[in-house]
Amino acid sequence: MPTEDKQGPLTETVYYVLLALHAPLHGYGVMQLVDEMSGGRVNLGAGTLYGALSTLVERGWIVPVVGAAGDRKKEYVITEVGRDVVAVELERLEGLLSNGQRIAKGESR
Numbered sequence: 001m002p003t004e005d006k007q008g009p010l011t012e013t014v015y016y017v018l019l020a021l022h023a024p025l026h027g028y029g030v031m032q033l034v035d036e037m038s039g040g041r042v043n044l045g046a047g048t049l050y051g052a053l054s055t056l057v058e059r060g061w062i063v064p065v066v067g068a069a070g071d072r073k074k075e076y077v078i079t080e081v082g083r084d085v086v087a088v089e090l091e092r093l094e095g096l097l098s099n100g101q102r103i104a105k106g107e108s109r
Helices: 012-020 027-037 048-060 080-104
Strands: 062-065 075-078
Touching: 012 027, 012 048, 012 080, 027 048, 048 062, 048 075, 075 080
Parallel strands: none
Antiparallel strands: 062 075
16 A cells, blocks of 8 residues: 555546545445536446455555445445545645646746
């Protein structure tokens, strides 16, 4: 798992999945929420989503939620480490936006 200071940029898919899992959700719920949050721009297929969920569990960024007995839908939720990863990514994106706005307005370095 990369440390926060060495974490590379998140893919849009991973970013949205982590955002979606700030509350426990099952895979189909994640697909729907990501589609809604991205305005339809990020459309997750089942293979992509479940591959991402598996990787995020391995990294410790999300964990499965223990559900009621007999509940067949596995839910996931973001961990504190995952929240830290999102915070680092938000800081990176804010820097990109700030620099882009400043340069586009013709301001100097």
